[in-house]
């Protein structure tokens with residue numbers, strides 16, 4: 001049972017100080033430092049199902065799930081067995097192993113528009129490579145992305161890139177020369193006219209449009225009705241490549257991701273997070289006509305020493321197999337339980353008279369401390385981040401581990417229980433009252 005209002009922090013504080021002396025900010029990814037919300041970041045030592053434990057033996061209900069990958073929960077037995085079995089045969093060979101085609105088969109079965117897929121080791125690599133491929137295929141230079149969408153930390157994509165970047169209050173990033181982003185066009189999300197205008201202005205020069213079909217990286221922001229359809233029609237008409245960045249949404253919103261949920265086929269899809277079941281995996285894929293441009297078949301170079309790593313493949317295979325075999329049970333349950341949680345907390349906010357709105361698609365959601373509706377970066381940015389920070393810290397002290405930023409989506413997984421949800425709503429009621 002998670003502790004209430006008595007979080008010990010001595011050990012985590014000591015570990016943070018030790019890490020800070022050697023690692024920038026003590027962290028290997030900025031959001032983990034809690035700069036947006038304040039307080040002591042717990043150092044996690046163990047996880048099981050929907051719960052995690054920190055170095056001070058505090059227990060938390062986890063709504064981050066390693067930022068999405070752990071849709072089956074922590075230390076899921078079939079995933080652990082699969083990793084252990086692979087590890088006993090050696091950890092890496094830098095040569096092909098049978099498991100790569102096993103994971104490819106599972107991925108292709110989920111995404112019918114894809115005929116071929118290439119595995120990499122992170123979402124960043126997946127989107128960077130997909131964009132290179134789109135440019136190789138179209139022989140055009142410009143790319144269109146949307147404000148508040150995050151596609152990893154490649155130079156050309158660190159423009160109006162949502163969550164992490166926004167949380168830190170830096171518009172892009174130092175160290176990215178203007179020349180490196182001169183072909184990146186950043187447009188407001190959910191605005192079809194802006195896209196039409198860009199294609200008019202850069203006629204026959206836009207290689208691709210890359211989009212998170214449900215944005216998770218400015219908080220959860222769904223596409224408006226027919227927005228994705230419009231992107232599909234415009235890119236088809238302009239012979240530009242449509243890339244769905246499904247690093248977060250793939251295998252989460254449905255087994256076949258947002259493209260299955262909304263029944264829209266992009267030209268290229270990028271994946272990450274769930275596809276690796278908690279180990280580092282990313283992927284990009286599409287029709288053979290485009291994918292056959294990738295080396296060694298074609299002239300678009302892309303490589304990776306640890307790409308297709310057997311441990312990572314094993315974790316991905318076990319995760320995707322469970323999702324495939326139990327999809328009739330898992331996805332409807334995620335929808336129902338997430339609905340109950342998100343609505344329950346929203347009702348508590350209303351009762352407490354807190355300015356509040358929420359967005360949710362399936363098991364991806366955000367409670368915004370804003371009047372709303374939140375439909376794009378500008379409306380998300382109106383959130384009261386100070387109120388969010390207070391809410392976040394109170395929830396953490398009550399044993400509820402939420403994303404430590406207003407601009408990150410939270411996730412529910414298959415291991416969460418009715419009791420987890422009820423306990424979370426009860427904690428939120430108290431937190432919002434104060």
Ligand SMILES: *Cc1c(COP(=O)(O)O)cnc(C)c1O
Pocket residue numbers: 121122123124125127150151152153212216217245246247248272273282
């Ligand atoms: C997390 C994320 C990425 C980056 O993936 P990394 O594995 O962190 O490099 C890219 N795109 C989207 C939509 C993401 O959510």
